[in-house]
Every structure is written in C-alpha cells, then in structure tokens.
Amino acid sequence: MTTIINMDPAREESNPMAASPSVLITGASSGIGATYAERFARRGHDLVLVARDRARMEALATRLRQESGVAIDILQADLTQPGDLAAVETRLRDDARIGILVNNAGANVGGSFIEQATDDVARIVALNTTALLRLASAVAPRFARAGEGAIINIGSVVGLAPEFNATVYGATKAFVLFLSQGLSLELAPRGVYVQAVLPAATRTEIWERSGADINTLPAVMEVGELVDAALVGFDRREAVTIPPLHDAAQWEAYQAARQAMLPGFWQEHAAARYQTARS
Ligand SMILES: NC(=O)c1ccc[n+]([C@@H]2O[C@H](COP(=O)([O-])OP(=O)(O)OC[C@H]3O[C@@H](n4cnc5c(N)ncnc54)[C@H](OP(=O)(O)O)[C@@H]3O)[C@@H](O)[C@H]2O)c1
Numbered sequence: 001m002t003t004i005i006n007m008d009p010a011r012e013e014s015n016p017m018a019a020s021p022s023v024l025i026t027g028a029s030s031g032i033g034a035t036y037a038e039r040f041a042r043r044g045h046d047l048v049l050v051a052r053d054r055a056r057m058e059a060l061a062t063r064l065r066q067e068s069g070v071a072i073d074i075l076q077a078d079l080t081q082p083g084d085l086a087a088v089e090t091r092l093r094d095d096a097r098i099g100i101l102v103n104n105a106g107a108n109v110g111g112s113f114i115e116q117a118t119d120d121v122a123r124i125v126a127l128n129t130t131a132l133l134r135l136a137s138a139v140a141p142r143f144a145r146a147g148e149g150a151i152i153n154i155g156s157v158v159g160l161a162p163e164f165n166a167t168v169y170g171a172t173k174a175f176v177l178f179l180s181q182g183l184s185l186e187l188a189p190r191g192v193y194v195q196a197v198l199p200a201a202t203r204t205e206i207w208e209r210s211g212a213d214i215n216t217l218p219a220v221m222e223v224g225e226l227v228d229a230a231l232v233g234f235d236r237r238e239a240v241t242i243p244p245l246h247d248a249a250q251w252e253a254y255q256a257a258r259q260a261m262l263p264g265f266w267q268e269h270a271a272a273r274y275q276t277a278r279s
Pocket residue numbers: 026027028029030031032033050051052053054077078079080104105106107108127154155156157198199200201202203204205206207209
C-alpha cells in the first residue's frame with residue numbers, strides 16, 4: 001500500500017480529500033471499472049464501488065482490502081433506476097472524502113437501429129449518458145468549491161466513428177466526449193480535472209453482454225494495458241486520452257480542423273452554396 005505523508009494536518013482537517021482522496025467507480029464489478037478499482041487501490045486510495053452485482057463487488061473488495069489495505073464501500077445500484085441513481089448522487093454530494101469520480105458504467109446493445117428495441121436503446125442512453133451526467137453534476141459543484149477533484153469519463157472511439165455500425169452506442173459516447181471537453185473548459189480554471197478516456201476494442205464482458213463475438217475483431221487490447229495507459233494520461237492531466245491511437249498528431253489535427261471552423265460560424269448570411277435567387 002502506498003503511504004501518504006500528510007505534510008499539512010490543518011489542511012487535511014479542513015479538506016478531507018487533500019491527502020489521498022477516495023475514488024467512486026461506477027461499473028466496478030467487471031472489466032475496465034474493476035481494473036480501475038485495482039489500480040487505484042494499489043495507489044492507496046479508498047474506494048466506493050458501484051454496480052448491480054453485489055456479490056462480484058464483495059469478492060473484488062475482499063481481495064483488494066487484503067492486497068492493498070484500503071477501505072472499500074459497496075453501493076449496489078442500477079444506474080438506470082432513478083431511486084438507485086439518486087442514492088449515488090447523494091453519496092457524491094455529501095461524502096467530502098470522495099475526490100475522484102470514475103464514470104465508467106456503460107453498455108451496448110447489439111443489432112442495427114431498426115432491429116434494436118426502443119426500450120433497449122433508451123436504457124443504454126439512460127446508463128451511458130443520463131447517469132454519467134447526473135453523477136458529474138452531483139459532484140462538480142463540491143469539487144469546484146474545494147478547488148480540486150477529478151472526473152474520469154469513459155467514452156469510446158466509437159463516439160468518433162458513425163462508420164462502426166453502433167449508432168446509438170456511438171451517439172452516447174459522442175455525448176461523453178463533448179460533455180467532458182466542455183466540462184474541462186469550464187472546470188479546469190476552478191481546479192477540477194476532467195478526463196475523457198476513449199478506449200477502442202478492449203477484452204471485457206461488454207462484447208458478450210451485447211451479443212458480439214470478440215474473436216471476430218481485428219485487434220483487441222487487454223484491459224490492464226488499457227487502464228494503465230489511461231492512468232498515464234490521468235497523471236499527465238490530459239483532457240482526452242485515446243490509448244489505442246498511436247499517432248497523437250492525428251487527434252491534434254482533428255481538433256485544429258474543428259477549432260478552425262469556429263470563428264466562421266458567426267454569420268448574418270447563409271453560405272454562397274445555399275444562396276437562392278430570393279436571398
Ligand atoms: N470493452 C470495450 O471494448 C470498450 C470500448 C470502449 C469503451 N468501453 C466502455 O468502457 C466502460 C466499461 O465497460 P467494460 O468494457 O468494462 O464492460 P463490462 O465488463 O461489461 O462492464 C460494464 C460495467 O457496467 C456495469 N453496469 C452495466 N449496467 C449497469 C447498470 N444498469 N447500473 C449499474 N452498473 C451497470 C456492470 O456491472 P453490473 O452488471 O454488476 O451492474 C459492469 O461493472 C463502458 O462505459 C463501455 O462503454 C468499453
């Protein structure tokens with residue numbers, strides 16, 4: 001376990017998250033969330049694990065308490081259920097020890113848009129966007145008041161790629177990226193760090209859960225490598241971390257192209273290509 005030396009006891013008393021904040025991780029029962037839990041426990045952070053499967057979280061917590069000596073709480077919650085979600089929001093609002101939120105819980109649904117049941121796609125929108133947004137909204141004002149804290153939002157490269165045949169899932173992940181970039185601009189000056197992490201195919205249960213065969217994919221990253229890379233981005237305070245993107249200049253060029261359009265959006269008149277004889 002990492003030993004945290006508190007250099008300023010007075011500051012610690014007034015601000016319980018100063019030394020080594022607790023980390024609340026959603027979707028912590030498996031995959032990327034469970035791996036974040038392991039990595040933050042190794043760094044000496046106490047944890048609050050959130051997901052539906054209490055037994056799996058108990059088993060993980062027992063192991064991590066033994067390995068790392070950290071304190072671990074479990075909040076069983078279905079984040080698509082307003083009552084369960086509200087309980088997690090309350091915990092984030094009220095527990096001043098929590099200084100890092102990992103907004104990781106997410107799901108996909110198989111099939112094309114016209115095959116997907118309306119209720120199923122609405123459920124993944126509720127989980128991947130509404131729950132993530134509500135948890136960020138619950139905690140951000142407290143972090144801003146404290147002048148510190150971090151929110152890690154797990155997006156996906158699918159949010160950049162309508163071509164990947166996962167339209168609704170990709171749309172939820174585009175939301176996560178936009179929200180994270182906007183929150184980063186708003187909150188960085190208040191001392192709050194917001195990171196969007198965009199994995200590509202990673203070996204977790206999400207594929208099987210949505211009826212996809214992971215063995216048909218051209219390349220799959222192991223979950224430990226993904227989370228370790230995301231934490232390198234976290235430690236560097238990157239706003240957007242894309243572990244599988246080898247050529248970082250491509251992302252920078254993409255952002256530069258987007259930003260180059262912005263001044264041109266303020267126009268009294270439509271572009272020449274849309275001018276009609278009447279205009
Ligand atoms: N694996 C990939 O290829 C990949 C790529 C890009 C992005 N991502 C993103 O990474 C995140 C983690 O996914 P994963 O790959 O680690 O998949 P995973 O192993 O299926 O994990 C999903 C986690 O979310 C939890 N969860 C699902 N529905 C929930 C609900 N209604 N309420 C609360 N928790 C719920 C699950 O726990 P319970 O079942 O116990 O509730 C589980 O802990 C997701 O946001 C996903 O979109 C994954």
